[in-house]
Amino acid sequence: MALDPSRTIARRGLTGLILVAAVCLPLIALMVQDVVRELRLLRSASADNLQWTLSQAEIEFQEFRRSAERVANGSASDLETLRADFDIFYSRIGTLEASGVFVRLRENDEFDAALTTLREFLDASVPVIDGPDAALREEVRRWPPQLAELREVTRDLSISGLTFFASASEARRDGIALTLRRVALLTTALLLAMAATLVILRRTTTQLQERGRLLSATNARLNTILDTTRDGIVVADRHGRILQFNAAAEAMFGRKAPQVDGLRFSRFIRSTETKHDPVRLESLDGQGRWTMEGLRRDGSTFPIEIAVSRASAGGEDIFIGSVRDVSHSVAAERDLLAAHDRAVAGEKAKSDFLAVMTHEIRTPLNGLLGNLNLMQDTDLTEDQSRFTRNMAISGEVLMRHVDSVMDIARLEAQTPPNAREPVHLGQLLQDVVDGQSGAAVARDTTLTWRWIGPAAGWVASDPVRLNQILLNLVGNAIKFTEAGAIIIEAEAETDRDDPGKLTLELRVIDTGIGIAEDALETVFDDFTTLDTSYRRKTGGTGLGLGIARRLTESLGGEIGAESTLGEGSVFWLRLPLTRTAAPAQPIRQTEDAAEARPLDILVVEDNDINQDLALDQLRALGHRAVAASDGRAGVAMAEAQAFDAILMDISMPVMDGLEAARHIRASNGPCANAPIIALSANVLARNQERFKAAGMNDFLGKPFTRAALQATLERAMSRPAPAPRADDGPGTRMPSDAVVARLRATLSKEVADLIDWLSEADIDTPEIGERCHRIAGTAAAFEETGLRDALVAIEEAAEAKDAPTFQSRVADLAKLDPRRNDASGAPQKHAV
Structure with a gap:
């Protein structure tokens, strides 16, 4: 006390x-x-x-x-x-x-x-x-x-x-x-x-x-x-004899306080396990609430919960028991268990039904679509061709819906164990971007990815499930984003107690239509679509995000979404992963085979035309090549994946090539020691020295031939570059005429727009040098030396703030306007 x-x-x-x-x-x-x-x-x-x-x-x-x-x-x-x-x-x-x-x-x-x-x-x-x-x-x-x-x-x-x-x-x-x-x-x-x-x-x-x-x-x-109080309160001495009995206890046990005064309380309660043994109050002291049976005056029993605590009064120990009649709670729990069993049975029946029905629908649908394909190869009238084409499109849409339903049924019917194998996160993300970039371009949307913080290389996970989650999230973002941007951000946080473990957070960020706040709560439910009206612009079963949720949970992670209506959405998932070593590479048979290994090359180039040309020539030489559109994206890709060499443009937005090279060299990433080759139309010796001071190994001036590109790669790699693949034809093969025509048309439009812009631009405008440098590089790629020289002269005059020379060089450039050459019908050597 x-x-x-x-x-x-x-x-x-x-x-x-x-x-x-x-x-x-x-x-x-x-x-x-x-x-x-x-x-x-x-x-x-x-x-x-x-x-x-x-x-x-x-x-x-x-x-x-x-x-x-x-x-x-x-x-x-x-x-x-x-x-x-x-x-x-x-x-x-x-x-x-x-x-x-x-x-x-x-x-x-x-x-x-x-x-x-x-x-x-x-x-x-x-x-x-x-x-x-x-x-x-x-x-x-x-x-x-x-x-x-x-x-x-x-x-x-x-x-x-x-x-x-x-x-x-x-x-x-x-x-x-x-x-x-x-x-x-x-x-x-x-x-x-x-x-x-x-x-x-x-x-x-x-x-x-x-x-x-x-x-x-x-x-x-x-x-x-x-x-x-509604609980019965019973006070007993150390021998269990009742000292006090409140009104709730009287109503509960059907006895008045004077009738039970001095009687042992164990006469009115008994254990549900040992019904014939008397209950000792001291054994219940401080043990929490116990479920027992109470005995009424008429001999009937009822479920009770009792908690006993010890106290002291006048130097003597007493026991205070709190007794609650839980008859209604027990009945409610029994009903709840029965309802749960019925719900589980219903869910299983639903899952079994979906699994069976989707399989039964898919089988004849597959035959239907196959026969439609065969029919399209026969001689059909124009109307018949149109009818079969429409039927094939509708059948393919129906097949996708059935596949989504089957995914749900398969996940609910049986969850297979996770496959634990080495996965390179950077390569996985790049594969997702490469696979979905066509759909994004079709909606005039850019799709990129990057690391936030240090990159995580190889981890142990289920690549199939992880790939499907990303495909569902990215596909959903593309569906609701038009003329916008989608970026996948990856961030790895290492466990402080165990460096071998990490938490990976992936965020798919889009600038699409966004999601209303009240719809965020159900966005991961099955068969949920944002627009259920007859006028909705996007199709789908509404199962993609539900499948992503199930797959994320099966990997031990969590998934969520944040959004602002009209501005865009962020879908994120967090996964616990374990670092692992890269899988062993197969042993190469001969040294010659090793020398012929295609190189993994990163091209960092902001100009779409130059980027396409560089990728095409590298692939023609037998290499695997991917591209980044600015220095920052190049640094992110170099930190996420090991490349044998990097072709780096110098003048780029966001981050130029020199700064990007410094970042790569200063990092501890897989490309910290990879050869970096500078690409630039500026071939002055002093600039080449600046490139090497920034950590670049070699220099390749624009325009460059395939032979010059191969020779530069050989110098950078200190060994002969692999020979072109047999199916690519001779080493002098250039892009197809259709590709060249498309690229030339793009260059002509850029030159015309630049001439119109320069006619009104002030010499102090900072974008002059950037735009002239970028288009000069493209002109050099097409061997348009006159156009390239005119653009370089304008760039140098703007940099020197020489207004008379600047106006004169702009006038010279106007003479090369492709629109004038097209009008005259006699294009010159430098015309585009």
């Missing part, structure tokens, strides 16, 4: 007062005793006797001196007086030397020196004093000078002694005063402690009175609560 805080404070106050008194009173008694002793010493005559003795020594010396002077003047009758005075003075000096009361005084150097001088004179004079009168009279005549000196010595003896005793008396009085002050302080402290104790006792008394009133009110409220 907790102690009353007020009584605790009072006890502590009294204890403190006793301790203070126990310390202060003995100290005060000792100090008072010391004061009394010192006062007695001051009242004693010993100090006065000592001072009288010192003064008497000086007087007796003067008496002796006067007797000596009279004898020296011829008075024979004074010899006996002289001897008597000498004896008296001799005795006085002897007293000062031998008496114990003068021990401390003899420790004074001045007093001791004077005493020694007098002793030497007295010891030397004793034979003369005790000798014949004539000899004494003769010696006394020689004493006056010596006695004059001894008079001062005697005076010093007296004064030093008196001074010493005066100082000692003063010190004793100071000691008495200090002791009295200490007594006063201790007395004050004792009085303050007594006053504080009185204040505490008074306050405690007031608080105890207030607590008494509160306790009475609390008891009244508790009694009211006990009488009105």
Whole structure:
């Protein structure tokens, strides 16, 4: 039982007062005793006797001196007086030397020196004093000078002694005063402690009175609560005999309190496991709530929950039991379990139905579509061809819907174990982007990916499920994004306790139509579509996100979405993964086979035409090539995937080639030591030195031939580049005429737009150099040297702020306007 805080404070106050008194009173008694002793010493005559003795020594010396002077003047009758005075003075000096009361005084150097001088004179004079009168009279005549000196010595003896005793008396009085002050302080402290104790006792008394009133009110409220609570409250003694039975317990057990007073409570409850054994209340103490059976007066039983706690009253242990009738809860739980079993059975039946029906639908649908394909290869009329084509399109849409439904049915019917195998995250993301880029371009939308923070390489996961999740999310983003942008962000957070584990977060961010806030809660439900009207622009079963959710959960992750209507959406998933080593590569048979291995090459180029040309030539040489559209994207791809070489354009938006090269070299990524080849139409030597200072290994000027590209790769790789593939034709093969025509048309449009823009642009416009440099690179790729030179001249004039030269070079460029050449019908060598 907790102690009353007020009584605790009072006890502590009294204890403190006793301790203070126990310390202060003995100290005060000792100090008072010391004061009394010192006062007695001051009242004693010993100090006065000592001072009288010192003064008497000086007087007796003067008496002796006067007797000596009279004898020296011829008075024979004074010899006996002289001897008597000498004896008296001799005795006085002897007293000062031998008496114990003068021990401390003899420790004074001045007093001791004077005493020694007098002793030497007295010891030397004793034979003369005790000798014949004539000899004494003769010696006394020689004493006056010596006695004059001894008079001062005697005076010093007296004064030093008196001074010493005066100082000692003063010190004793100071000691008495200090002791009295200490007594006063201790007395004050004792009085303050007594006053504080009185204040505490008074306050405690007031608080105890207030607590008494509160306790009475609390008891009244508790009694009211006990009488009105729905739980039965039973109070029993340590033997289990009932002491108190509230109204709820009376109604619960069908007995009045007087009827059960003194009876054992175990008669009214029993365990559901051991029904014939009596229940001991102490075994339930502090064990939480127990489910048991209660016994009514009519013998019927009902389920109860009981919790027992121990308390103390009047020094005796008591048990307080809280009993609750849970008949309704048990019935509700039983109904809930039955409903759950029915729901599980219904879900299983639904899943089995979907699995069977979708399979049965897919089988004839596959035959239908196959026969339609065969029919399209026969001779059909124009109407028949149109009909079969429409039927094939509708059949393919239906097949996709059936596949989605089958995915749901398969996931719900049986969840296969996850395949744990090495997965390169960067390659997986690149494959998803490559596979979906066509659909994105069809909707005039860009699709890219990047790492946020350090890249994670190889991990152990299920590549099929992870790929399907990303395809569903990206496909959904493409479906609702038109003329916008989609980017996949990947971020890996390493586990602090285990560096071999990480949490991967993938975010698919789009600038599409967005999702209303109230629709976000159901966006991952099956058969959910954002637009259910007859006018909706996008198709689908509404199962893609539901499948993504199921697959994410099967991988132990979580998935969610955030969106702003009209601005775009972010779909994210977090997966726990484990780092793993790259899978072992198959052993190459010969060194020649190793030398012929195609290279993985990254092309970082912002100009679409130059990018297409570079990729086409690299692939014609037998290499695998991918592209990034600016320096930042190139850095991200270089950190995510290992490339054998990197072709880096210099002038690009967002991040130029020099800065991108520095980032790659400074990173610890897989391409930190890969050869980087600079691509630029600016072939000045000083610029090439800048490229190498930024960490680039070689330089390839625009325009470049396939032979120059191959030679540069051989130098960068320090070995011969692989030969072109047999199916690519000779090494001088160029893109098809259709591709070249399309690229030339794009270049012509860019030149025409640039001429119109330069005619109104100010020389201080910062975009002049960037646009001229980019188009000059494209012109160099088509060997349009005149156009390239004109653009470089404009770029240099703008950089030098040379307005006259700038206007002149713009005018020269206008003469190369492809629109003029088309109008004249006679294009020149430099025309595009």
